[in-house]
Amino acid sequence: MARKASLSGYLELLPAERFAELHVLDTLREVFEAHGFSPLETRAVETVETLLQKGEIDQEIYAISRLQEEERSGREAKLALRFDNTVPFARYVTENAGHLAFPFRRYQIQKVWRGERPQAGRFREFSQADIDIVGDGALPFRCDVEIVVVMARALEALRIGDFTLRVNNRKLSEGFYRTIGLTNTPAALRVVDKLEKIGPLRVAEELRETAGASAEQAELALQLAQIRTSDCTFADKVRQLAGDRPADLLQQGLDELTELMSELNARVPGRAVADLSIARGLDYYTGTVVETVLHGHEDLGSICSGGRYESLASAGKRVFPGVGLSIGVTRLLSALISSGELASSRSVPTVVYVTLRSDDDWGPAQDVADQLRRRGISAEVALSAEKFGKQIKYADRRGIPYVWFTDELGRHEVKDIRSGSQESVDPSSWAPPTEDLTPQIIRKTEGL
Amino acid sequence: MARKASLSGYLELLPAERFAELHVLDTLREVFEAHGFSPLETRAVETVETLLQKGEIDQEIYAISRLQEEERSGREAKLALRFDNTVPFARYVTENAGHLAFPFRRYQIQKVWRGERPQAGRFREFSQADIDIVGDGALPFRCDVEIVVVMARALEALRIGDFTLRVNNRKLSEGFYRTIGLTNTPAALRVVDKLEKIGPLRVAEELRETAGASAEQAELALQLAQIRTSDCTFADKVRQLAGDRPADLLQQGLDELTELMSELNARVPGRAVADLSIARGLDYYTGTVVETVLHGHEDLGSICSGGRYESLASAGKRVFPGVGLSIGVTRLLSALISSGELASSRSVPTVVYVTLRSDDDWGPAQDVADQLRRRGISAEVALSAEKFGKQIKYADRRGIPYVWFTDELGRHEVKDIRSGSQESVDPSSWAPPTEDLTPQIIRKTEGL
Numbered sequence: 001m002a003r004k005a006s007l008s009g010y011l012e013l014l015p016a017e018r019f020a021e022l023h024v025l026d027t028l029r030e031v032f033e034a035h036g037f038s039p040l041e042t043r044a045v046e047t048v049e050t051l052l053q054k055g056e057i058d059q060e061i062y063a064i065s066r067l068q069e070e071e072r073s074g075r076e077a078k079l080a081l082r083f084d085n086t087v088p089f090a091r092y093v094t095e096n097a098g099h100l101a102f103p104f105r106r107y108q109i110q111k112v113w114r115g116e117r118p119q120a121g122r123f124r125e126f127s128q129a130d131i132d133i134v135g136d137g138a139l140p141f142r143c144d145v146e147i148v149v150v151m152a153r154a155l156e157a158l159r160i161g162d163f164t165l166r167v168n169n170r171k172l173s174e175g176f177y178r179t180i181g182l183t184n185t186p187a188a189l190r191v192v193d194k195l196e197k198i199g200p201l202r203v204a205e206e207l208r209e210t211a212g213a214s215a216e217q218a219e220l221a222l223q224l225a226q227i228r229t230s231d232c233t234f235a236d237k238v239r240q241l242a243g244d245r246p247a248d249l250l251q252q253g254l255d256e257l258t259e260l261m262s263e264l265n266a267r268v269p270g271r272a273v274a275d276l277s278i279a280r281g282l283d284y285y286t287g288t289v290v291e292t293v294l295h296g297h298e299d300l301g302s303i304c305s306g307g308r309y310e311s312l313a314s315a316g317k318r319v320f321p322g323v324g325l326s327i328g329v330t331r332l333l334s335a336l337i338s339s340g341e342l343a344s345s346r347s348v349p350t351v352v353y354v355t356l357r358s359d360d361d362w363g364p365a366q367d368v369a370d371q372l373r374r375r376g377i378s379a380e381v382a383l384s385a386e387k388f389g390k391q392i393k394y395a396d397r398r399g400i401p402y403v404w405f406t407d408e409l410g411r412h413e414v415k416d417i418r419s420g421s422q423e424s425v426d427p428s429s430w431a432p433p434t435e436d437l438t439p440q441i442i443r444k445t446e447g448l
Numbered sequence: 449m450a451r452k453a454s455l456s457g458y459l460e461l462l463p464a465e466r467f468a469e470l471h472v473l474d475t476l477r478e479v480f481e482a483h484g485f486s487p488l489e490t491r492a493v494e495t496v497e498t499l500l501q502k503g504e505i506d507q508e509i510y511a512i513s514r515l516q517e518e519e520r521s522g523r524e525a526k527l528a529l530r531f532d533n534t535v536p537f538a539r540y541v542t543e544n545a546g547h548l549a550f551p552f553r554r555y556q557i558q559k560v561w562r563g564e565r566p567q568a569g570r571f572r573e574f575s576q577a578d579i580d581i582v583g584d585g586a587l588p589f590r591c592d593v594e595i596v597v598v599m600a601r602a603l604e605a606l607r608i609g610d611f612t613l614r615v616n617n618r619k620l621s622e623g624f625y626r627t628i629g630l631t632n633t634p635a636a637l638r639v640v641d642k643l644e645k646i647g648p649l650r651v652a653e654e655l656r657e658t659a660g661a662s663a664e665q666a667e668l669a670l671q672l673a674q675i676r677t678s679d680c681t682f683a684d685k686v687r688q689l690a691g692d693r694p695a696d697l698l699q700q701g702l703d704e705l706t707e708l709m710s711e712l713n714a715r716v717p718g719r720a721v722a723d724l725s726i727a728r729g730l731d732y733y734t735g736t737v738v739e740t741v742l743h744g745h746e747d748l749g750s751i752c753s754g755g756r757y758e759s760l761a762s763a764g765k766r767v768f769p770g771v772g773l774s775i776g777v778t779r780l781l782s783a784l785i786s787s788g789e790l791a792s793s794r795s796v797p798t799v800v801y802v803t804l805r806s807d808d809d810w811g812p813a814q815d816v817a818d819q820l821r822r823r824g825i826s827a828e829v830a831l832s833a834e835k836f837g838k839q840i841k842y843a844d845r846r847g848i849p850y851v852w853f854t855d856e857l858g859r860h861e862v863k864d865i866r867s868g869s870q871e872s873v874d875p876s877s878w879a880p881p882t883e884d885l886t887p888q889i890i891r892k893t894e895g896l
Binding site: 006007010011012013014015018019022033034035036037038039040041042043044045047048060061062063064065066067077079080081091092095096099100101103105106111113115124125140142143263266267347348349350362363366370373376377378379380383384394397398 | 454455458459460461462463466467470481482483484485486487488489490491492493495496508509510511512513514515525527528529539540543544547548549551553554559561563572573588590591711714715795796797798810811814818821824825826827828831832842845846
């Protein structure tokens with residue numbers, strides 16, 4: 001990403017960078033499919049009505065309209081581009097419920113658009129990779145466990161460095177507020193959500209001012225938000241704070257978060273922390289909530305977030321509860337690429353560049369290339385018989401590892417440009433080492 | 449696609465159909481990369497100015513604007529969604545020329561949007577798969593040959609039935625018109641392009657009326673357009689029609705088309721026809737032009753089109769000639785899926801459904817599933833210990849081929865739901881036949 005974006009807020013990659021991105025997307029797909037998630041895409045366009053359904057919206061939506069408007073009729077619904085994958089997925093589930101087997105698990109890796117003010121690391125077009133499990137009427141809590149485990153494994157498979165899943169449960173926070181008599185729980189959650197941004201003093205102040213907390217309630221809420229444990233000991237600390245008569249909801253939240261933390265520690269050890277400051281205040285979560293910090297990239301904010309929502313979608317009396325997490329792929333990728341932590345060894349898929357001795361040799365050279373291609377070795381033929389030095393330089397500049405020569409007697413030699421070593425070979429059997437078959441992904445974090 | 453689209457003109461697939469689509473996209477990517485084409489994506493959004501640059505536009509463009517407009521300033525460029533992959537690619541090439549090695553070959557598989565009137569097989573959002581080779585200043589003609597060969601191989605690799613590439617050369621047609629004194633060549637090309645739609649009589653009439661042809665010229669132009677040969681004999685027929693003094697341009701066109709046809713017959717035998725009615729009248733092609741008919745799906749029109757353009761893009765005095773072809777993936781796919789010619793064996797990636805004897809067995813069952821996943825076998829664990837019959841039925845309904853049982857002594861058995869056969873197995877070593885590892889693509893055209 002050496003060049004400047006020609007339209008601010010829109011990222012475009014160079015081919016070598018796109019290879020790195022494809023590697024990330026392929027890896028995610030592989031992990032998601034290994035765990036039984038089906039691929040799904042929805043259309044880019046939704047009615048504005050659908051997009052605004054969930055109420056509170058802080059995303060700026062892009063509306064679309066035909067440039068040539070003459071035939072627009074008032075009856076047509078106003079349309080806009082999706083700003084996440086969850087709202088379109090909810091719409092898809094209600095429309096196609098008759099064709100899906102519930103609990104339905106899908107992954108969805110697509111672009112979304114938001115009219116944000118351009119700033120470093122914020123894009124107006126970016127890819128999100130979502131997984132969700134949706135039930136028809138009910139959905140067991142172990143789906144929450146599965147979703148978090150699968151995402152932890154996906155992030156591990158990306159090998160982008162150390163990360164921590166920060167997990168909490170809204171039932172726990174809300175139940176705690178009820179237990180201590182703090183009744184405006186939505187306001188309290190919204191305030192606590194800002195803990196990292198504004199600090200404990202301001203949170204206590206805002207809890208009193210906007211959530212109607214007494215000084216003592218504010219202090220207790222603040223103490224709750226400061227609990228962080230890498231095991232299940234958070235539960236004892238919460239009980240100590242809550243006193244003798246915990247609300248049912250608090251007990252449920254404690255049970256769920258305990259189950260989640262204990263499974264995470266068994267299945268993805270060292271990856272999760274019970275962090276009771278996590279609230280995701282503005283969203284529609286009703287239980288498990290998750291944020292993820294990538295160490296060394298704390299400025300990115302959460303790279304993977306989501307949680308449980310008792311009513312992802314509904315159709316008449318039918319309710320579809322869900323649980324899901326979403327990785328902000330573009331943001332993550334652009335940070336790793338610009339910092340040099342993620343790169344690709346070449347800008348082309350080509351393994352072998354077949355040189356030309358004379359312009360008439362193009363046909364036979366394509367025959368050689370075809371023999372390689374048929375065995376899965378990407379090959380390209382020179383377009384004209386320039387001096388060998390120039391042909392080799394062309395291959396080298398694009399990172400192609402091997403050049404191929406055929407002499408006037410039809411004898412073949414292949415040269416490794418990197419080492420300079422050259423050997424006699426047979427086009428029907430020669431193969432490069434496996435690691436040269438596709439562009440290699442280079443990670444600066446490896447070995448740290 | 450049993451259900452109706454909730455927004456007309458927008459196609460959404462069910463998971464099993466998406467597997468078929470992914471298979472198509474993966475196959476294209478594999479063929480393109482084997483031939484040295486690099487992956488590329490451009491942003492969905494272009495300035496309206498960029499989109500309208502190429503002059504004549506018959507696509508209806510979707511403009512985008514923020515739903516919350518308060519801050520819009522007059523200085524911001526008006527933005528719209530791309531309607532093809534070529535115009536954005538041209539813009540990308542000029543912007544990033546300093547970072548690309550020319551000739552630059554890339555593939556680009558992305559959604560595009562057009563505000564077309566919805567009708568059968570026409571979509572407002574659809575995927576196009578493009579390959580192009582772009583030069584800096586000049587581009588050898590053999591790039592035309594390569595592009596057509598690669599696309600023919602891509603279509604062969606899709607195994608969607610028999611197809612014919614109909615190739616022509618604009619220099620040949622224009623050169624012929626000049627030779628016979630028909631000077632309004634753009635108008636003549638536009639008329640001839642309608643041959644299949646309106647028939648020879650009307651074409652002759654329109655050539656006289658709108659292209660200023662004499663009766664004899666119209667007759668000759670019509671005879672030219674009716675030449676179709678599967679080898680290089682078209683050249684003799686053209687020379688016979690053109691008489692003694694062919695224009696230089698005609699000779700160039702004949703040479704190029706002869707080279708193209710002879711290479712195609714050598715490299716992808718039986719796939720191409722020199723069809724001198726092909727004009728692609730409204731586009732900016734300057735040499736080779738290609739359309740593709742899928743036998744049995746003639747109503748789809750051309751499933752893969754494109755050609756040579758001497759000026760794909762320019763920046764100051766620098767000109768970038770290109771040659772490219774584009775497959776209309778969504779249209780093709782939706783036709784093959786609705787006709788039942790293309791389908792997938794299941795709606796989930798899952799190979800093994802691990803059943804539960806009791807609800808407490810979920811942890812050990814996940815351990816079994818993990819052993820399979822680590823060896824690339826997609827596995828899913830039941831969410832609750834319903835009756836085995838019910839668990840098996842759930843797996844069966846989703847097309848999962850195997851169910852797994854572990855008894856109270858920790859002994860494992862796997863059952864093939866399709867055959868009913870059941871055997872004792874070890875989770876650390878059991879593997880299904882390779883063809884069960886991923887959903888199988890089912891083709892009705894196979895064996896025809």
